[in-house]
Amino acid sequence: MIAGATTPFDYGPTGFESIEEQAVMCLKEIQQDVPDFSLRDVDLMVYSHFSVHFGHQLCPEWIVHDHLGLVGVPQFRVENGGNTGGSALYAAWLAVKSGHHHIVPIMGWETMDSVSQSQGSEFIALASDIRYELMVGGIYPIFYAALALKWMKENNVTEEDCARIAVKNRNNAMENAKTQWYRNEHKYLTIDDVMNSRMIAYPIKKYDCCLMTRGMAAVIICDEEHAKNIAPDNYVVIDGIGLSSCTIRAGDRINIPGWTERYGEGYPDITEFAACRNAAEYAYKHAHIDNPRKQIHVAEIHDAFSTSEAQIYKALGFATRDNVAQFIRDGCAEIGGELPVNPGGGLLGYGHPVGATGLMSLTECFYQLTGMIGKKHLSKRGQIPNAEVGLINSHAGTGTSISNFILRRP
Amino acid sequence: MPAAAKKVKSGSVKKTKVVPVKKTKAVPQKKTQPASTTKAEAKMPIKKPNFSKVVDCRPAGVAETGLVFTGYEVSDDGILINHKLHYDQLYTLRNGSNSKHFLGFLDGKIFGTRCPKCGDKFFPPRITCWDLTCKMEQTEWVELKPVGYVHTFTIAGWSGRSSLKRLPFVLAYGIIDGCKTAVANFLLGLDPWDAEFGMPIKVVFKPKAERLGAMVDWHFEPGDGWTPGPMTPEKERMKKMTLPVYEWVKTMKE
Ligand SMILES: [Zn+2]
Numbered sequence: 001m002i003a004g005a006t007t008p009f010d011y012g013p014t015g016f017e018s019i020e021e022q023a024v025m026c027l028k029e030i031q032q033d034v035p036d037f038s039l040r041d042v043d044l045m046v047y048s049h050f051s052v053h054f055g056h057q058l059c060p061e062w063i064v065h066d067h068l069g070l071v072g073v074p075q076f077r078v079e080n081g082g083n084t085g086g087s088a089l090y091a092a093w094l095a096v097k098s099g100h101h102h103i104v105p106i107m108g109w110e111t112m113d114s115v116s117q118s119q120g121s122e123f124i125a126l127a128s129d130i131r132y133e134l135m136v137g138g139i140y141p142i143f144y145a146a147l148a149l150k151w152m153k154e155n156n157v158t159e160e161d162c163a164r165i166a167v168k169n170r171n172n173a174m175e176n177a178k179t180q181w182y183r184n185e186h187k188y189l190t191i192d193d194v195m196n197s198r199m200i201a202y203p204i205k206k207y208d209c210c211l212m213t214r215g216m217a218a219v220i221i222c223d224e225e226h227a228k229n230i231a232p233d234n235y236v237v238i239d240g241i242g243l244s245s246c247t248i249r250a251g252d253r254i255n256i257p258g259w260t261e262r263y264g265e266g267y268p269d270i271t272e273f274a275a276c277r278n279a280a281e282y283a284y285k286h287a288h289i290d291n292p293r294k295q296i297h298v299a300e301i302h303d304a305f306s307t308s309e310a311q312i313y314k315a316l317g318f319a320t321r322d323n324v325a326q327f328i329r330d331g332c333a334e335i336g337g338e339l340p341v342n343p344g345g346g347l348l349g350y351g352h353p354v355g356a357t358g359l360m361s362l363t364e365c366f367y368q369l370t371g372m373i374g375k376k377h378l379s380k381r382g383q384i385p386n387a388e389v390g391l392i393n394s395h396a397g398t399g400t401s402i403s404n405f406i407l408r409r410p
Numbered sequence: 411m412p413a414a415a416k417k418v419k420s421g422s423v424k425k426t427k428v429v430p431v432k433k434t435k436a437v438p439q440k441k442t443q444p445a446s447t448t449k450a451e452a453k454m455p456i457k458k459p460n461f462s463k464v465v466d467c468r469p470a471g472v473a474e475t476g477l478v479f480t481g482y483e484v485s486d487d488g489i490l491i492n493h494k495l496h497y498d499q500l501y502t503l504r505n506g507s508n509s510k511h512f513l514g515f516l517d518g519k520i521f522g523t524r525c526p527k528c529g530d531k532f533f534p535p536r537i538t539c540w541d542l543t544c545k546m547e548q549t550e551w552v553e554l555k556p557v558g559y560v561h562t563f564t565i566a567g568w569s570g571r572s573s574l575k576r577l578p579f580v581l582a583y584g585i586i587d588g589c590k591t592a593v594a595n596f597l598l599g600l601d602p603w604d605a606e607f608g609m610p611i612k613v614v615f616k617p618k619a620e621r622l623g624a625m626v627d628w629h630f631e632p633g634d635g636w637t638p639g640p641m642t643p644e645k646e647r648m649k650k651m652t653l654p655v656y657e658w659v660k661t662m663k664e
Contacts, residue, residue: 136581257543
């Protein structure tokens with residue numbers, strides 16, 4: 001990977017809403033960072049976009065692609081719910097590793113402010129089984145709350161612990177003018193603010209939830225030979241990849257043979273993100289990581305809800321049932337902590353324009369490993385010193401599709 | 411535009427009514443067949459299901475408009491223009507082999523499926539077994555006892571647009587009659603903060619005339635004999651967060 005950039009993530013009018021304009025913003029920034037990169041060298045484009053409902057445009061990637069002048073260049077779009085960005089990266093990685101393609105940008109976006117917030121929630125919930133879950137009033141915060149409530153009890157994680165995660169990510173986002181939190185609410189949060197915010201679905205409150213967002217992100221994936229030529233001092237290696245899957249309805253995973261065979265009876269129940277654990281196992285094996293908590297220096301993960309960030313710590317092996325609460329309370333995941341998580345603000349702070357989200361995480365992780373945080377954020381505060389190994393996580397459904405990647409500074 | 415959509419004016423929800431549709435004669439095939447078609451080919455070789463019983467319970471104001479550009483807005487500095495697009499469309503969700511389960515709802519019955527090889531029982535049903543060693547074994551329909559227990563739950567204080575007025579509600583994942591799966595539905599008949607893990611529940615159907623052959627035909631209620639436990643600090647907190655939702659819903663516009 002030689003570059004990454006996002007537009008500002010926002011909601012409502014900004015003046016740069018059109019998708020072709022956003023694409024150009026990302027690519028121009030990339031061109032500035034990597035002057036030797038040229039669209040002329042691209043031999044495959046992968047587009048990462050979740051819901052055509054928001055733009056009411058089928059194949060919107062065709063608009064972007066031809067606007068950029070890329071006629072004749074092969075392209076396709078990847079769609080995999082909240083894991084769209086991670087899945088697009090998976091596809092681009094396979095394309096490059098196959099040797100068939102060499103320079104493969106990925107561009108991802110969502111324009112979620114084209115409809116009302118509650119309509120937007122319902123659009124996203126169309127990715128749940130509409131015959132069952134959507135029909136009974138379910139939207140994702142409600143499903144996640146039901147999952148989290150049981151998980152929190154079983155792992156002794158409190159509402160305050162989760163509030164601490166929400167505070168961490170939102171306040172981290174205050175260092176970056178591109179983040180939605182900085183651009184809109186723009187304030188430093190406290191645990192009390194989160195605890196007193198209104199209930200969305202117990203135990204999840206307003207400030208435990210990520211935001212609806214419009215935004216785009218672009219990254220450039222290429223083989224190492226090209227990376228050495230185009231960006232000799234500024235690339236990272238995608239050293240491990242993992243993609244896994246789980247049931248669409250969370251209620252169907254409490255006893256499913258596929259998991260029982262792998263992990264024994266009673267897992268993942270309705271509480272654990274088995275696909276995350278599984279995808280991490282693939283990625284760790286691939287990248288020769290046997291102690292993730294020690295060997296990973298920074299992680300950008302899918303904190304659609306503060307509660308799910310806590311659940312993901314466990315699925316990624318950063319903590320166990322015995323110490324996950326302590327992991328949070330000790331500030332291990334904070335900047336300056338043992339394993340900073342979402343120093344870029346995550347979904348809670350940066351925003352969650354679904355198709356762009358995984359690429360935003362990837363971009364932030366790339367900046368960390370290449371020491372670019374000071375250049376990209378308002379300060380160097382978020383730069384994790386000497387970060388050499390990073391993890392990014394992309395997550396869909398109620399944990400229905402999840403990917404994890406290990407990035408390494410060469 | 412269908413007549414039903416045109417007529418509706420008031421804000422009230424129309425009562426469910428069964429509209430028997432007269433059996434129409436099969437569309438004469440001859441007209442659409444090319445001249446060269448033989449007689450044998452002209453007879454439809456595949457018998458397709460016909461749907462005479464149609465239930466239209468369309469709420470007021472639901473109309474299929476298709477795509478309509480409804481206007482635009484211009485920023486005060488005259489630099490930006492946004493278009494307004496409205497889209498509404500009726501979908502037919504065809505349930506195929508899952509139909510027995512939805513038809514069961516109309517009769518107030520819960521049908522799940524069971525794998526004859528390994529015995530795993532499913533609700534929601536799977537038409538074949540999920541265990542790869544059973545090699546997509548065809549499952550058999552079984553009527554389930556309408557009782558079970560709460561696996562997990564939440565109190566919803568916010569929902570999708572179409573469910574806002576139902577707030578606040580308990581959404582519970584219930585395990586019915588020893589199934590290997592849990593199913594999400596409303597848990598009614600209690601104060602939301604009294605919901606508990608593992609509490610017994612029963613399936614309660616709406617009156618027959620209001621059923622739609624869909625998940626909304628039934629909900630969970632506490633099982634017979636269940637009584638709420640004493641208030642705890644956590645329940646107090648849930649209550650404190652839930653009460654404002656009732657007030658907020660009252661202020662909601664039609
Ligand atoms: Zn079986």
